[in-house]
Amino acid sequence: MKFLEAHAAIKEFSGGPPLKFLLACSAVTDTLDVFVKAHAASKGLDAQVDTLPFDTLGQFLRAEPPSDEREVFVLFPWNLVRETDWRTGLPAQSSSGESVHQAMAESLRLLSLRRSAGFVYIAAPIPPLLGTEARCSELSDQLLAAARGLGATVLSPANFSLSSYFQTGNAFASHALSDIAEAVVIAAIGQQLAPKKVLVTDFDNTLWAGVVGEDGVDNLAYSAEGAGFPFFVYQSLLRKLKNEGTLLVGVSRNDRDLALAPFDLDEMLLKESDFVTILASYHSKSAQIAQVAEMLNLNLDSFVFVDDNPVELEEVRRALPEVECMQFSADGTMLPSILMSLTQRFGKGAHTEEDAKRTDMYRLRAASIVPSEVSGADLRTFLQSLQMKLTIKERSFGDHTRCLQLINKTNQFNINGDRLAEQELQTILSAGGRLIGATLEETGGSHGEVVACLISVDGTIEAFVMSCRVFQRRLEYAFTAWLASQSDAPTQFRYGPTARNEPVRLFLEQIVGTPAGGLIRFDAKNLATSLAPDLQLFDVAAELGDT
Amino acid sequence: MNEVIKQKLEDIFRLVFELPSDAKVGDIQQIDFDKWDSLSHVSLMSAIENEFGLEVDIAESISLTSFESIELYLSRKVV
Amino acid sequence: MNAKPTIRVAKLIDGDESALADFYQDAWGASNNSEAVAAARNQFTVGNPFSDDKGRLTVAVFSDEKIIGHLSTIPAQLWDGTRLLTGVWLKGFMVLEAYRDGPIGYMLIKEMAKHLDLSGALVVALPARRLMEAIGFSDVGVLPNYLSIDRPRRFIRSIDASQIEPDSSPSFRKLTLKALKTEPLSSLAGLMMTVALSVCNMANRWLTKGLQTATSLQPPAASEIDGLWTTLRNRIGFASSRDSAYISWRYAPPDGGDYEFITIRDAGQLCGLAIVRGPRREDDPRLGGLRVGLIADLLVDPRHKRAARAALLAARSWCRLRNYDAVLFTISNNVLRSMMPTLGYVPVPGNIHFMLRTGNSGIASPSGLDDSWLTRGDGWGDDI
Helix, strand or coil: CCHHHHHHHHHCCCCCCCEEEEEEECCCCHHHHHHHHHHHHCCCCEEEEEEEECCCCCHHCCCCCCCCCCCCEEEEHHHHHHCCHHHHHHCCCCHHHHHHHHHHHHHHHHHHCCEEEEEEECCCCCCCCCCCCCHHHHHHHHHHHHHHHCCCCEEEEHHHHHHHHHHHHHCCCCHHHHHHHHHHHHHHHHCCCCCCCEEEECCEEECECCCCCHCHHHCCCCCCCCHHHHHHHHHHHHHHHHHHEEEEEECCCCCCCCHHHHHCCCCCCCHHHHHHHEEECCHHHHHHHHHHHHHHHHCHHEEEEEEECHHHHHHHHCCCCCCCEEEEECCCCCCCCCCCHHHHHCCCCCCCCHHHHHHHHHHHHHHHCCCCCCCCCCCHHHHHHHHHHEEEEECCCCCCHHHHHHHCCCCCEEECCCCCCCHHHHHHHHHCCCCEEEEEECCEEEEEEEEEEEECCCCCCEEEEEEEEHCCCCCCHHHHHHHHHHCCCCCCCEECCCCCHHHHHHHHHHCCCCCCCCCEEECHHHHHHHHHHHHHEEEEEEEEECC | HHHHHHHHHHHHHHHHHCCCCCCCCCCEEHHCCCCCCCHHHHHHHHHHHHHCCCCHHHHHHHCCCCHHHHHHHHHHHHC | HHHHCEEEEEEECCCCCHHHHHHHHHHHHCCCCHHHHHHHHHHHCCCCCCCCCCCCEEEEEEECCCEEEEEEEEEEEEEEECCHHHHHHHHEEEHHHCCCCCCHHHHHHHHHHHHHCCEEEEEECCHHHHHHHHCEEEEEEEECCEEEECCCCHHHHHCCCCHHCCCCHHHHHHHHHHHHHHCCCCHHHHHHHHHHHHHHHHHHHHHHEEEEEEEEECCCCHHHHHHHHHHHHHCCCCCEEECCCHHHHHHHHCCCCCCCEEEEECCCCCEEEEEEEEECCCCCCCCCCCEEEEEEEEEEEECHHHHHHHHHHHHHHHHHHCCCCCEEEEEECCHHHHHHHHHCEECCCCEEEEECCCCCCCCCCCCCCCCECCCCCCHHHHHH
């Protein structure tokens, strides 16, 4: 969750039970506040947070604890041992281990007196105050163990920024504010991060780089080199967690054979057998997850869902609030904290022979699962927050390379799967047909040109394709609404079912009823009216030029 | 500059300086905008760092004194 | 291509005098002579009865080797209603103009916070107050000002209300003052005020009959001041210490200051001490050439209202003798404030905020100014 998304979440929150607590931290917490409120809001709670005046944590700990106020302590190593504070510099001589341990013991004694407290510990690096690397490393480990002994949620060093701490005294890493805030909220609620049991993972751009339905199996990246490295590391973590007893579930918006194809590749680290079940369909992921939970007889609050697509994550969050949702990113600055978070959720200190066999045991139970066709959560308000901008572009003249590429490459949202040669296209255009493309931008960035539509002179939509990268956004409905509202609106689709275009069948079923192959006529005016709410999700610009 | 990035920056300005959602922010300069003081400057930099995944060096931060200068900075830093 | 400067914040140490001298010149137009700067800094510590051997705590932000931001302290002692505590006044919070409203002020205040415990500050500017609140200072309240106008007509015609009145003050007040600047209104208003003041003076002289007033360039005996301070502090909830050592050091330095001491005695016993001075500058654009004397400090038992009246009357007389146009008195204590109208002192909008950080001192921050005793001289507020 980033800054703007946090503000949007707060704005959208219509209120809920209060979550009152005191946030006790030696660092400035101003920048954290909005994320704390946002994460609380995502859990349906209205965070009401008191904070300590800056740099008064030591005094606060010595005072009588408030009898009934929930407290959340966000601690750094220097809150346990003052000499480890980077901003005070190193002592003139190496500290004696004894004085350091005495300081730590006293800090722990004071902290352990706080009965109504939750703890979050940021395992920031410490300066070399003990003379040798080994002794300093040992001290770091002891501080970490001490924090765990308090029952603290431990956050990785990536959550601390030394440069920011030096420059302005702000210890929190800017990119980690959301993660820190989330840990604070969970500590405030009083739930320890109980070990999770089921890791549900998306495939495209999560388990491998690329979209198997568009790029093809041979163009995915997943091995220990180049663009595939982050995905290789993610897969290796999942394999490790699986061997330690975590159940892996795959949920992919794809045809089943497409979703499974990459696991046959030799260099793919994970195999299909590593998963309890893989559910590939074009229906909502929340429905698939709910079905898995029921079939395996496991509570949804033991599930973590990992996906790179914020729309998919939001759909699951809304439909299944008990499921913890985590956005995957291959970005080098984000990946370590993602992997550490998963380790915290699932990691076990020790594992048994039974843990290693757990997947096989559950595979039997899951063998009979078929994908659910239940529709997912209403994402309308979330989609509005994406501030999507749809730009319709006339491609009948000039460069239409991308449009033609989309028509010839897209399989899933492709109205008939027909491939189009350049000459064939020119014939249709010369006879008075139109080629229209559309680009999509949203708060997360630009998706580029994602829609292509070829209309022949008699008003037949000969080709209509949409990139599967932008599924779930109601874009196909919005584009159709725009088309249908034009003065020269088309009047029929040329539909042809293929082995891959189930998404089109579902789309047509929604707007014109159960489609049969061939020409499907529609009333443009009625269609424009019925699909108008979808068009309103977009800020539409048309660059149609002079025709 | 990428329109999406510019829109995000405008939204950040409005939120940090507590301006209405339709307030024009493109002309805001530190020198003559009362709400832009040291504390709000730090809040602004923190919001920008978080939203765009950057770390803004203090020496660079000193020269980021207007919407325009920050827009230019982001056009160089954000891919 | 110029390399980026290195920006760092640090506590000042011996050896930074040259950089500090340059900063003093850039920021305040002072001489950049290192010895003069050292002397200026030492005035707050040498002889200060509350100084310790650690020296004066000052933090600065450097751009390479040049100081671009500065914040310092003055050792002090504070009274919390039951005990005296060591603390500091924050002083000299300054960022060079080219660097204002950026991260420099924030860096200064965060660095200073590491070293601060009980500390106070008198602050006008909102950005500075916001920064202080960010590190745990409470804004206890605005110090109320009172003005006794000795030459009303000249005062009305010269004062520039737009520069004195806060923007938030009612426009009718500004408009009224503007209207009064014209004749015959200014003469009429001046005459009315003169008559009212004369009546006020007569009544107060009658009320304070029997008390003896004297003025001196030297403070009274230390034991007398200490006795008066002990009495005063037992009546109030918060103040900066005003014992004899402090009063002498602050207002009667060995090299001569510009303060004078007005004593009020009741049967020979010191019951009131007003410390006054004339204007230090006469080119303040807000005053339009007016000369305003100042009551920098006051020691009096608030229950001894006759002594308080006598001290304030005497201060006004002192100013009149020097042909000042008015005298300014700033006082936070509500008992004194309630007396001001009957003494011919009119309230004037204030803009000096008293900020307090209690740190690890264990004292509770006062909820307001009523029970406190703060005057313009505290925290060197008479420099503002």
